[in-house]
Amino acid sequence: MANKAVLSVKYPAITSWQWHATLFSILGEDENAKKWIYSNYIQLRCYNIAEYTTGDEILLCDMMPGSSSLKECPYLIFSLITKPQIDSYCGDVIDFIVKTIDLGGYIYGAFDEARMLCDVSVDYKFSHELFIYGYNMEEEVFYVGDFTFKDKYSYTTVSFEAVKRGFDALSAGEDHVFKDDYKGTRGLYVIQKNTDTKYYDLDTVLIKNTIKEYLGGEDTKNHFRMMRNRFDDTIFGVNVYDALLKRIDKQLHEEEPDFDIRALHIAYDHKVLMLDRLKYLMANEVIPFDQAMLDEYSEVVEDMLAARNLLVRISVTGEIEAGSRIADHINSAREKDVAILTKVMNLL
Amino acid sequence: MEKKEIEQKMMEIIEEEMPEIDADKIDLEASFTDEYGVDSVSLIKVIVDAEQKFNVKFDDRELALNKYNNFEDVVEVIEEKLQ
Numbered sequence: 001m002a003n004k005a006v007l008s009v010k011y012p013a014i015t016s017w018q019w020h021a022t023l024f025s026i027l028g029e030d031e032n033a034k035k036w037i038y039s040n041y042i043q044l045r046c047y048n049i050a051e052y053t054t055g056d057e058i059l060l061c062d063m064m065p066g067s068s069s070l071k072e073c074p075y076l077i078f079s080l081i082t083k084p085q086i087d088s089y090c091g092d093v094i095d096f097i098v099k100t101i102d103l104g105g106y107i108y109g110a111f112d113e114a115r116m117l118c119d120v121s122v123d124y125k126f127s128h129e130l131f132i133y134g135y136n137m138e139e140e141v142f143y144v145g146d147f148t149f150k151d152k153y154s155y156t157t158v159s160f161e162a163v164k165r166g167f168d169a170l171s172a173g174e175d176h177v178f179k180d181d182y183k184g185t186r187g188l189y190v191i192q193k194n195t196d197t198k199y200y201d202l203d204t205v206l207i208k209n210t211i212k213e214y215l216g217g218e219d220t221k222n223h224f225r226m227m228r229n230r231f232d233d234t235i236f237g238v239n240v241y242d243a244l245l246k247r248i249d250k251q252l253h254e255e256e257p258d259f260d261i262r263a264l265h266i267a268y269d270h271k272v273l274m275l276d277r278l279k280y281l282m283a284n285e286v287i288p289f290d291q292a293m294l295d296e297y298s299e300v301v302e303d304m305l306a307a308r309n310l311l312v313r314i315s316v317t318g319e320i321e322a323g324s325r326i327a328d329h330i331n332s333a334r335e336k337d338v339a340i341l342t343k344v345m346n347l348l
Numbered sequence: 349m350e351k352k353e354i355e356q357k358m359m360e361i362i363e364e365e366m367p368e369i370d371a372d373k374i375d376l377e378a379s380f381t382d383e384y385g386v387d388s389v390s391l392i393k394v395i396v397d398a399e400q401k402f403n404v405k406f407d408d409r410e411l412a413l414n415k416y417n418n419f420e421d422v423v424e425v426i427e428e429k430l431q
Contacts (some may be wrong), residue, residue: 150387151387302412308388309411309412312389313408316396325408
């Protein structure tokens with residue numbers, strides 16, 4: 001056991017959900033993994049769901065693949081370890097995490113982050129995914145990537161004791177990561193990077209077909225039916241813009257306005273990644289270099305960022321009437337997004 | 349308004365909106381994300397306050413964190429708007 005071990009991470013290009021931030025932290029700069037990343041994450045989908053922590057209705061928006069990406073990515077070795085296994089192998093979650101990191105394994109799983117932040121027992125629990133990529137024995141801290149500890153996605157340290165508290169505080173039924181997929185068990189994921197051999201070529205056929213589905217707003221849940229078939233009200237592709245407009249209007253005109261920016265943030269991240277994809281396709285001569293196209297797509301990114309930031313601004317100022325400008329930014333982004341991706345699809 | 353005066357007012361705004369920052373140690377030219385943990389929300393609070401104090405208006409695209417490296421960049425935008 002070393003005194004300190006920190007596995008490699010790179011601040012992720014997209015941070016909207018912990019599963020994406022984790023995958024991009026581990027693989028974002030890997031040349032082999034980029035071929036898989038840019039072949040995927042094109043389709044966008046959203047649906048209304050009750051948030052597991054509060055029960056409030058939210059518009060859950062995500063790219064495909066979503067939370068299952070850590071399992072599906074060919075450049076990650078993904079293992080799930082149940083709590084009884086952890087107890088039997090190590091007797092202690094801290095020891096298990098340290099040993100896993102020594103073997104090159106990252107840790108990902110649900111922890112009660114309210115309990116991690118507060119030493120005193122409270123009724124409220126906040127089950128959230130925590131990503132752990134290193135430890136320091138002398139300082140007794142783990143290196144983690146998370147949204148909770150600094151109000152935005154950050155790499156920081158948390159004490160061994162806080163991690164143990166957060167892990168022990170959740171029972172099997174409260175582990176929202178394991179609850180649905182593994183029938184109420186409790187445990188952690190171990191993720192290892194496996195990038196030395198190329199397993200996946202850039203898939204231009206998949207990119208073209210998925211852009212077509214995105215532009216047509218096609219219902220593509222049948223592609224993923226073997227993994228997920230619970231939602232009948234899912235909206236796909238460019239139709240997500242309409243769902244965003246409807247949702248924001250509803251949020252702002254509730255008796256107590258709701259300023260949740262998450263759906264707008266993932267839509268913004270989708271454009272950030274699409275711009276990166278266009279640059280990658282041009283750099284690798286899959287499509288001809290076109291600076292004007294990159295500049296135009298940068299405008300889509302800026303429109304979506306302006307929409308997101310305007311919602312934050314309204315939460316500060318209370319100027320609900322400014323919501324009409326959010327619609328202007330979203331409609332402007334949609335128009336340019338469709339025009340540019342139609343051109344890209346025809347070039348592929 | 350002189351740039352020095354804008355900077356002084358900006359220090360007061362930062363102190364008000366981000367009390368977690370030690371006001372005596374604010375360096376307007378330091379990277380505000382690295383040194384003071386400024387994020388989109390805290391920047392927007394600073395800008396909204398600055399709009400009221402300087403009677404200027406930032407457009408929606410000027411709210412983006414990636415437009416600025418430090419508070420001095422925000423001061424310069426205010427200076428341009430006041431001219």
